[in-house]
Amino acid sequence: LCCLWGGESMPDPKHREALMEMEASMQTGGQLVMSDKEKVLNARFLQMKQAEVMRPDFPPAMHFFKARELIKESPLFSLLRKAPKGAALHVHDLSMTAVEWLVKNVTYRPDLYMCSSDTQSLRFIFCSQIPQPLARCSPWVLLEKLRNATVNVTELDDRIMRSMTVFTDQDPETLYPTQDVVWERFEEAFMALRGLVNFAPVFRDYYYQGLREFYADNVMYLELRAVLPEVYELDGSTHDITWSLKTYQEVTRSFTADHPGFFGARVIFSFHRHVNSTVMARVVEEAMKLKRDFPDFVAGFDLMGREDQGRPLWYFRHELSMPSDRGLLLPFYFHAGETNLEGSDVDQNLLDALLFNTSRIGHGFALLRHPVAKELSRKRGVAVEICPISNQVTKLVDDLRNHPGAVLMAEDHPLVISSDDPAMFGSSGLSYDFYEALVGFGGLRSNLRTLKSLAINSIRYSSLPAAQQEKALAMWQKQWDKFISENT
Amino acid sequence: LCCLWGGESMPDPKHREALMEMEASMQTGGQLVMSDKEKVLNARFLQMKQAEVMRPDFPPAMHFFKARELIKESPLFSLLRKAPKGAALHVHDLSMTAVEWLVKNVTYRPDLYMCSSDTQSLRFIFCSQIPQPLARCSPWVLLEKLRNATVNVTELDDRIMRSMTVFTDQDPETLYPTQDVVWERFEEAFMALRGLVNFAPVFRDYYYQGLREFYADNVMYLELRAVLPEVYELDGSTHDITWSLKTYQEVTRSFTADHPGFFGARVIFSFHRHVNSTVMARVVEEAMKLKRDFPDFVAGFDLMGREDQGRPLWYFRHELSMPSDRGLLLPFYFHAGETNLEGSDVDQNLLDALLFNTSRIGHGFALLRHPVAKELSRKRGVAVEICPISNQVTKLVDDLRNHPGAVLMAEDHPLVISSDDPAMFGSSGLSYDFYEALVGFGGLRSNLRTLKSLAINSIRYSSLPAAQQEKALAMWQKQWDKFISENT
Ligand SMILES: [Zn+2]
Numbered sequence: 002l003c004c005l006w007g008g009e010s011m012p013d014p015k016h017r018e019a020l021m022e023m024e025a026s027m028q029t030g031g032q033l034v035m036s037d038k039e040k041v042l043n044a045r046f047l048q049m050k051q052a053e054v055m056r057p058d059f060p061p062a063m064h065f066f067k068a069r070e071l072i073k074e075s076p077l078f079s080l081l082r083k084a085p086k087g088a089a090l091h092v093h094d095l096s097m098t099a100v101e102w103l104v105k106n107v108t109y110r111p112d113l114y115m116c117s118s119d120t121q122s123l124r125f126i127f128c129s130q131i132p133q134p135l136a137r138c139s140p141w142v143l144l145e146k147l148r149n150a151t152v153n154v155t156e157l158d159d160r161i162m163r164s165m166t167v168f169t170d171q172d173p174e175t176l177y178p179t180q181d182v183v184w185e186r187f188e189e190a191f192m193a194l195r196g197l198v199n200f201a202p203v204f205r206d207y208y209y210q211g212l213r214e215f216y217a218d219n220v221m222y223l224e225l226r227a228v229l230p231e232v233y234e235l236d237g238s239t240h241d242i243t244w245s246l247k248t249y250q251e252v253t254r255s256f257t258a259d260h261p262g263f264f265g266a267r268v269i270f271s272f273h274r275h276v277n278s279t280v281m282a283r284v285v286e287e288a289m290k291l292k293r294d295f296p297d298f299v300a301g302f303d304l305m306g307r308e309d310q311g312r313p314l315w316y317f318r319h320e321l322s323m324p325s326d327r328g329l330l331l332p333f334y335f336h337a338g339e340t341n342l343e344g345s346d347v348d349q350n351l352l353d354a355l356l357f358n359t360s361r362i363g364h365g366f367a368l369l370r371h372p373v374a375k376e377l378s379r380k381r382g383v384a385v386e387i388c389p390i391s392n393q394v395t396k397l398v399d400d401l402r403n404h405p406g407a408v409l410m411a412e413d414h415p416l417v418i419s420s421d422d423p424a425m426f427g428s429s430g431l432s433y434d435f436y437e438a439l440v441g442f443g444g445l446r447s448n449l450r451t452l453k454s455l456a457i458n459s460i461r462y463s464s465l466p467a468a469q470q471e472k473a474l475a476m477w478q479k480q481w482d483k484f485i486s487e488n489t
Numbered sequence: 490l491c492c493l494w495g496g497e498s499m500p501d502p503k504h505r506e507a508l509m510e511m512e513a514s515m516q517t518g519g520q521l522v523m524s525d526k527e528k529v530l531n532a533r534f535l536q537m538k539q540a541e542v543m544r545p546d547f548p549p550a551m552h553f554f555k556a557r558e559l560i561k562e563s564p565l566f567s568l569l570r571k572a573p574k575g576a577a578l579h580v581h582d583l584s585m586t587a588v589e590w591l592v593k594n595v596t597y598r599p600d601l602y603m604c605s606s607d608t609q610s611l612r613f614i615f616c617s618q619i620p621q622p623l624a625r626c627s628p629w630v631l632l633e634k635l636r637n638a639t640v641n642v643t644e645l646d647d648r649i650m651r652s653m654t655v656f657t658d659q660d661p662e663t664l665y666p667t668q669d670v671v672w673e674r675f676e677e678a679f680m681a682l683r684g685l686v687n688f689a690p691v692f693r694d695y696y697y698q699g700l701r702e703f704y705a706d707n708v709m710y711l712e713l714r715a716v717l718p719e720v721y722e723l724d725g726s727t728h729d730i731t732w733s734l735k736t737y738q739e740v741t742r743s744f745t746a747d748h749p750g751f752f753g754a755r756v757i758f759s760f761h762r763h764v765n766s767t768v769m770a771r772v773v774e775e776a777m778k779l780k781r782d783f784p785d786f787v788a789g790f791d792l793m794g795r796e797d798q799g800r801p802l803w804y805f806r807h808e809l810s811m812p813s814d815r816g817l818l819l820p821f822y823f824h825a826g827e828t829n830l831e832g833s834d835v836d837q838n839l840l841d842a843l844l845f846n847t848s849r850i851g852h853g854f855a856l857l858r859h860p861v862a863k864e865l866s867r868k869r870g871v872a873v874e875i876c877p878i879s880n881q882v883t884k885l886v887d888d889l890r891n892h893p894g895a896v897l898m899a900e901d902h903p904l905v906i907s908s909d910d911p912a913m914f915g916s917s918g919l920s921y922d923f924y925e926a927l928v929g930f931g932g933l934r935s936n937l938r939t940l941k942s943l944a945i946n947s948i949r950y951s952s953l954p955a956a957q958q959e960k961a962l963a964m965w966q967k968q969w970d971k972f973i974s975e976n977t
């Protein structure tokens with residue numbers, strides 16, 4: 002570095018140029034060589050980005066709920082939608098599918114009961130007869146009956162829609178003044194969703210529809226954080242979690258068979274961190290069993306739920322050591338560092354996730370403040386799953402230019418971009434998050450190579466074994482070439 | 490790093506401990522060894538910090554205008570006020586002294602005329618007779634007369650006070666929705682201040698009062714960004730900028746003589762970047778002359794004003810090369826990277842400042858996104874002057890936990906904490922910015938060693954020659970020992 006610099010009279014413009022190029026080459030995708038066709042598209046891409054940056058209302062500096070329409074209408078977003086983005090590696094099953102589909106399709110099915118909790122949130126259940134009343138809820142009503150008796154059905158449907166998402170048309174800063182408020186809203190929305198989605202016929206359709214939406218967004222492969230609930234039938238009987246997993250596997254197979262260019266999906270079994278050690282021991286046991294029985298479909302295990310309020314990883318150190326103690330393989334994909342409580346127990350999760358040999362890091366928002374963890378992640382190629390919109394909605398960061406992903410991308414840190422809970426945020430697929438990353442993190446510097454590199458990263462850092470990765474990459478390359486051809 | 494990690498069964502708690510200690514030792518102050526007394530105070534210090542972090546309204550996450558009273562009333566702030574903080578290396582002369590003093594003292598002096606611009610901002614001038622009318626302003630009125638005719642003088646004084654600061658009791662986000670609006674307000678406030686402060690007798694008193702305020706905040710030395718205006722007399726005659734510089738030197742000498750434990754001050758001649766090359770050539774010429782004539786009092790030269798709208802450094806490359814072309818010494822202290830426009834011309838200022846061999850970097854807000862510039866700054870010990878409150882007020886960052894200073898402090902990057910324009914922000918001295926840095930950047934991890942290290946940095950990265958630094962450090966050490974003794 003230093004030998005490039007004279008420091009005596011006017012800096013040599015060539016040396017300056019060289020340093021600028023060095024910096025450009027250090028960013029994500031900075032080493033890729035573009036074909037002539039890619040260069041043509043890149044020029045258009047940079048023009049489109051310039052147009053975004055020149056807007057008086059710069060979308061990445063705004064709350065996504067306000068920015069969504071601006072992004073949606075931008076030519077850059079249309080291009081990003083069309084781009085083959087590879088894999089979505091951090092998406093939760095219960096929030097992968099647009100809420101609109103749930104309202105328009107699922108809530109119009111027969112035998113659906115609804116009630117309202119005393120927190121004004123909705124609850125649903127499919128049942129062949131009137132269900133047992135729920136504590137702290139209004140009596141159940143058959144939704145079909147209610148709709149027949151309602152004058153303004155649109156208003157009712159809007160209310161149902163709102164109950165299943167955090168997205169709002171109101172001012173998000175006013176509605177969600179603190180992290181606590183937004184997380185509460187989250188939990189309520191999941192409660193509303195659960196009764197709908199965990200009904201066996203819907204469970205299958207919901208997942209299929211989710212795959213369809215990601216496929217439409219040009220995503221070819223998913224690793225789904227799945228809670229694997231006990232899915233119920235109309236008579237109240239329930240299936241075990243193996244049934245849920247098998248259903249996911251079957252639907253994945255049939256969807257993949259029917260959709261050319263789709264590579265498939267795998268499941269990361271994800272359990273809530275708000276439990277005690279006894280429960281956790283049982284859950285890890287279960288996870289090992291699932292990994293053994295479905296070695297090619299189960300990618301691994303994760304703990305989820307708000308880190309600040311849950312147990313830190315170290316609390317479960319004995320339970321999380323069970324697989325290695327027994328010489329069994331259970332890869333971890335831990336959420337860690339989704340916090341701005343620096344120096345707390347929770348803040349320790351990042352280092353602990355790495356000590357437990359995590360395969361990737363979910364969020365890693367606090368990574369920059371942990372130089373040792375950062376270095377470990379880099380050296381060992383443990384990719385950070387960056388979810389820009391999610392971190393903004395949960396109020397970790399306001400202006401996305403200040404998101405740590407901007408720094409990690411400037412340094413080509415191992416990372417992928419993902420969407421966490423797209424339906425919750427009124428987003429879908431990966432394109433909105435790609436927009437935020439490319440426009441917000443990258444400023445004017447990110448380019449088509451950055452986009453390409455992010456897509457390649459998503460396959461390289463997936464749980465797929467090497468041979469499968471090569472197959473997926475070859476498939477992706479074809480889509481990429483087509484994308485370049487069709488847009489130049 | 491990696492050899493500390495086994496990765497097979499449960500991570501060894503001792504290895505984990507070692508990694509945590511390694512990370513703690515990497516932060517600013519992490520290498521300092523505490524005396525027994527310091528350890529006692531550190532325990533109190535950490536307790537006080539814990540109390541701040543546990544607040545429902547966490548001050549560093551709020552806008553400073555709302556947080557100020559919370560900070561002021563905290564026991565931690567009282568302790569920080571008392572701590573000898575060393576030097577203030579990034580403070581602008583026209584905003585070093587509380588506006589309250591200007592209103593209560595200066596505006597009650599005779600011969601002061603006031604008018605109101607068509608932007609509702611105020612203008613002032615001292616004059617022995619009624620001054621020439623100003624364009625786009627109301628006619629001049631003698632303030633003394635106006636006060637005599639006013640029923641509610643408090644209200645009038647409040648209006649005068651508000652015109653000279655960006656601080657507000659209203660909701661700052663509503664009042665200043667964009668960077669443009671807040672920068673305009675800045676310029677207006679400076680226009681109001683100028684007429685008051687550039688009057689010869691006030692010029693002297695204002696600076697003396699400013700030193701008094703920093704001294705009261707336990708700051709022992711200042712490097713002042715000074716515009717060196719043409720100061721005027723009652724009859725309208727003006728002095729040249731050498732006169733302003735000499736006045737600063739004389740006042741510094743007399744203040745230092747009268748205040749034990751105060752070390753002194755130096756000036757960084759600072760000129761507005763909104764000029765053309767011809768003007769810049771003349772200014773650099775002037776700066777070289779001042780440095781030659783006052784070698785011990787003039788530290789160097791800087792360009793100021795909003796980077797996003799001004800000329801980038803590279804635009805002035807020929808003018809800025811004049812000193813080295815002639816073999817003359819003119820150290821630079823450039824504002825650079827006070828922007829979130831990544832990839833723009835302005836964003837290039839950081840690297841260019843380093844190529845022009847800048848002695849320190851003012852703000853460097855964008856440094857993390859420039860790995861080459863960051864590495865150069867670190868290797869060559871070019872300290873970043875971090876001004877947390879300033880960056881928040883100019884809307885570069887909202888929640889100060891996301892300020893890049895948090896990352897730089899985690900890595901012990903060469904840096905100092907300063908207050909930029911304290912009077913503009915309703916702040917004073919350095920303590921408020923130290924609070925934001927220690928509580929906001931450091932989370933629960935920063936400690937008394939961090940504070941001590943920041944104070945030592947401020948002397949080590951000053952423009953003082955080595956022998957003077959040793960003298961200042963010895964003086965500071967005495968104050969530090971006293972501080973420790975008196976607070977344990
Ligand atoms: Zn997640």
Ligand SMILES: [Zn+2]
Pocket residue numbers: 579581793824851909
């Ligand atoms: Zn400044």
